Amino acid sequence: MKSYIILIFLTPLLFAIDSNELRQKSFDKGLLPMPTEYKTLKALVDDQQNPMTAQKHALGKELFFDKDLSKDSTISCATCHDIEKGGEDGLPTAIGYHKLPNPSHLNSPTVLNTAFSKHLFWDGRSPSLRDQATGPTQAPFEMASTPELIEERVKAKPQYTRAFEAIYGFDNPITFENITKAIAVYEKSLITRDKFDAFLEGDDSAMSAQAQRGLDLFIDLGCKGCHFGHGIGGQKMQKFPLRDYNALIDLSMTYNETTKKREYKSLKFNFKPYHPYPIENRGGFMGKDGTQYFRVPILRNITESAPYFHNGVVTKLSEAIFLMGRYQLGVDLSDDQVDAIEAFLEALEGDLIEYDID
Template sequence: MKPLLILILVVAGILSLPFLFPEKALKVPDDATLRHEALSHNLLSVPTEREEMLKLVDSPANPMSEAKVALGKRLFFDPRLSKDGTINCASCHILEAGGDDNRPTAIGYYGRPNPRHLNSPTVLNAALQRSQFWDGRAKDVEEQAGGPIQAPFEMNMTPEEVVARLRKDPSMVEAFAKVFGEGNLTFAKVRNAIGAYERTLLTRSPFDDFLDGNDSALSPEAKRGLTLFMERGCKGCHTGMSVGGQLVKRFPLRRYLSDYLGVWFSPNMALKRDEIPFDNVGGFTGRDGRYFFKVPLLRNVARTGPYFHNGAIEDLHEAVRIMSKYQLGKEFTPDEINATVAFLKSLGGKIVDYGY
């Protein structure tokens, strides 16, 4: 390792010592102020009415209708979209389990794991995000819906095979004709129907009730966690109604001298080859291999473990500790972690019934 780089790492380590820059004592504001601050930081509540929901998630390119949503729901649970006819969209996106499958890595066709050891992001509230997949490569839920169907390690179908299977079902042909017009059973329409259904999968939680004026919806510990979340900078990336999913950001942002001590005594004094601060099973390094990942949405996060792109971290407390250290540059204390987790648990909710 070059002497200059060693010096930089040493200085950075010294400057990160807490006694040099002690944190101010956290003061939790009154409920009205806390609510105002959350709303002003774009942490908004999920609407309860269909009209307001449509203003948020309806797509000009794929307008929602009751018939289209019903068809999309039917397809979401249809195993004919997989090669061996045993899995469907809901296999990896279990709505009752937080919208994912709670596995470190997604398991697809014939039990094949994702080759990069990537886990399944939640489908709940996914339509509120600006991009989809861990590297943010898909612009919306319609584009995302086509990916797993075609991936050889997931559902392993071609668009032509999907269309041929569905066309053998007269009721499916009729349903597509009702929604899109005669002769419109195409793969693009399959994606659009599934996307329309997924756009309805928004959830409301105690946090929404607090934002709407119910002071007792959050515990004192959760309010302290919300205050930490905003004051320490978590809301800078985890923003919007979805509390995340709006940005593609570098992870990790910060590095520490202690992360390199293990390689100092190797023959060539090499740096770590992978910057991820935990065992990066699968070796995925984000967009273009530059460690840029879509910022996960945090709604229902207490139910969507294990955490990070490869499911390497089982415990939400540990995930918060890692994020505070490597993204914020100030590792949270155990009490701060507990408060933050209390707030994150308040983001867990149920799918809103919009009358579809």
């Protein structure tokens, strides 16, 4: 009994981490804090083809919540990208016009922090928010509208006419392109800050010892190879699964945090039939051009964006962590290691920044 009690008290010491070293390690691996000021945000994400202005932001916000942009005036951008629900809808698959589900059973990615995304949509086909906004508005299973109908609806509202003229001038200012540009500017302001930001900026107590251990594991295991930058994701395309789990020989490995090395766990023969994913292939979506390459999700506020993976078949974050460890990194994480990484991801849950937009 005494030995058990001693082990409980010694366990945290086994993984004691110097906060300053971990902070520098995070910076060295490209993990960055969110900007606190709008001018800094603009310097990082502004688009020369669609400059961010206060007027455009206000107009974009109104359009983002306007259900008249959809065919039957029942769906707005905010319907699937609910700011109060982590920037998405919490459903396994997006539901749109006339309650139609996404035909590939894709769920809605979060809109929060997407200012820092280089790839949008699960297959990464869109390079910018202004381009991305043209898709859902026209998709027959989402808002099911047309550029012409949207322009007509917007022109029918005097407040919009005044706002568009103030921004784009009097020569045909209300166009589908200008509408999506305004929405994109508003979406770029949807940035959150969390305990991880405070830690990166010098507050050692902002993250628990468990969360700091999780961050250390996150870096050492190689998660940061895909999840980096301000948004901790959204910067690249990656294949899923990365490891071939259909091979005849199933070699399992673990990760030793003391030696920082991988160790053999077991070797088994695999006689299971071929399957493209280690998760249920609900919807049959195969990623970009059928190659199983997907946009790497943003991990900020990941605790609020369940269910997980492109088709929403995994409901628990702990399960998603284990699956990523095994099939992307080739490591069977222990329950304790999964808990630590989950603690770090919980530290990424933040609140929207109230930017002073002038």
